[in-house]
Amino acid sequence: MDNPTLLSRIRARFPQAVRSSTEFRGALSIDLHADAYADLVTWLRDEPTLRYDFLENICGVDYLGRTPRFEVVAHLVSMQHLHRVCLKVGLPEHNPTIASLTPLFATANYQERETYDLLGIIFTGHPSLTRILMPDDWIGHPQRKDHPLGDEEVAFTFNQEQIYARKPFARE
Amino acid sequence: MGIEEKAGNLGVVTTSLEYVVNWGRTNAMWPLLFGLACCAIEMMGAQSANYDLSRFGMEINRASPRQADLMIVAGRVSRKMAPVVRRLYDQMSDPKWVVAMGDCAACGGVFNNYAIVQGVDEVVPVDVYVAGCPPRPEALIDGIMMLHEKVMREKISGVKERPITISQPLLQVEVAKKHG
Numbered sequence: 001m002d003n004p005t006l007l008s009r010i011r012a013r014f015p016q017a018v019r020s021s022t023e024f025r026g027a028l029s030i031d032l033h034a035d036a037y038a039d040l041v042t043w044l045r046d047e048p049t050l051r052y053d054f055l056e057n058i059c060g061v062d063y064l065g066r067t068p069r070f071e072v073v074a075h076l077v078s079m080q081h082l083h084r085v086c087l088k089v090g091l092p093e094h095n096p097t098i099a100s101l102t103p104l105f106a107t108a109n110y111q112e113r114e115t116y117d118l119l120g121i122i123f124t125g126h127p128s129l130t131r132i133l134m135p136d137d138w139i140g141h142p143q144r145k146d147h148p149l150g151d152e153e154v155a156f157t158f159n160q161e162q163i164y165a166r167k168p169f170a171r172e
Numbered sequence: 173m174g175i176e177e178k179a180g181n182l183g184v185v186t187t188s189l190e191y192v193v194n195w196g197r198t199n200a201m202w203p204l205l206f207g208l209a210c211c212a213i214e215m216m217g218a219q220s221a222n223y224d225l226s227r228f229g230m231e232i233n234r235a236s237p238r239q240a241d242l243m244i245v246a247g248r249v250s251r252k253m254a255p256v257v258r259r260l261y262d263q264m265s266d267p268k269w270v271v272a273m274g275d276c277a278a279c280g281g282v283f284n285n286y287a288i289v290q291g292v293d294e295v296v297p298v299d300v301y302v303a304g305c306p307p308r309p310e311a312l313i314d315g316i317m318m319l320h321e322k323v324m325r326e327k328i329s330g331v332k333e334r335p336i337t338i339s340q341p342l343l344q345v346e347v348a349k350k351h352g
Contacts, residue, residue, distance in 0.1 A: 134287075135252045142286045152280070152290040158347075170258075170295050 029086035038099035118143035205233035209247025218309035248276035
């Protein structure tokens with residue numbers, strides 16, 4: 001299996017799916033439309049001549065200021081044909097929703113939960129899309145680029161009185 | 173020939189109950205067995221042969237909070253870990269003390285972000301703060317010595333002493349107030 005063959009086969013099977021594709025140092029990455037994503041991955045996994053049967057990782061990216069703002073990146077590996085492909089799906093800021101890969105690959109479960117927890121991307125069809133790293137009562141998604149970086153003002157000698165006055169110290 | 177004779181020669185020894193109780197508490201202060209981050213490695217170093225915390229009767233780390241007197245918070249406390257640390261503290265039996273070991277436990281250290289509690293004193297009341305990133309075993313032992321002195325000053329009523337406040341404000345504070 002090589003990159004042009006795979007790309008032409010995907011284009012032949014799903015003519016509307018591929019938005020663009022790039023190749024960097026022999027690694028193929030394909031930008032997809034969100035609606036064809038799950039069907040395409042199912043086909044890549046089950047087609048006997050392809051057999052991309054290992055989901056290496058799935059994660060999210062926040063490109064603040066770009067449209068579409070979010071992106072979900074999945075790396076698939078074919079153990080049989082020793083080939084790797086990177087799938088990218090751009091998601092709009094107002095509705096970052098994409099189909100879940102958990103029904104296809106069990107390993108996607110926790111990684112999609114992490115992507116949901118930290119970036120707020122909704123995976124439809126996921127069996128239990130709940131927070132995994134942050135506490136359950138956490139508000140917001142901290143890996144988004146517009147999330148504030150610092151948490152508390154740093155106390156120096158000139159301002160420690162004001163800061164310590166409103167800091168919630170623990171009691172016995 | 174025995175201890176009776178020796179003690180007999182001493183006559184009557186008088187001391188205060190307060191002193192004896194505090195002496196007993198300082199000389200068998202068992203820490204709770206838990207470490208949160210890299211400071212725990214230094215804490216282990218302090219307990220091993222070179223630094224030998226067992227000189228102070230602290231060689232046993234109790235794995236159960238019911239049997240521990242001292243909580244050494246060795247490392248950064250994440251927001252998700254904070255309820256667990258508080259629960260462990262609540263499960264410890266009185267009297268109990270807390271040492272915040274290292275910059276992260278004392279004030280958040282380099283992790284000024286959403287995930288880390290900015291000083292474990294938001295979660296549990298801290299008796300001694302040990303500075304350093306991480307503090308060397310000597311620094312931890314110094315902090316524990318400081319805690320022992322504090323325990324020796326405690327009253328028999330169980331009232332802990334109030335935090336030490338600086339009566340004379342620091343020079344920087346004066347300068348900052350002058351310039352608004």
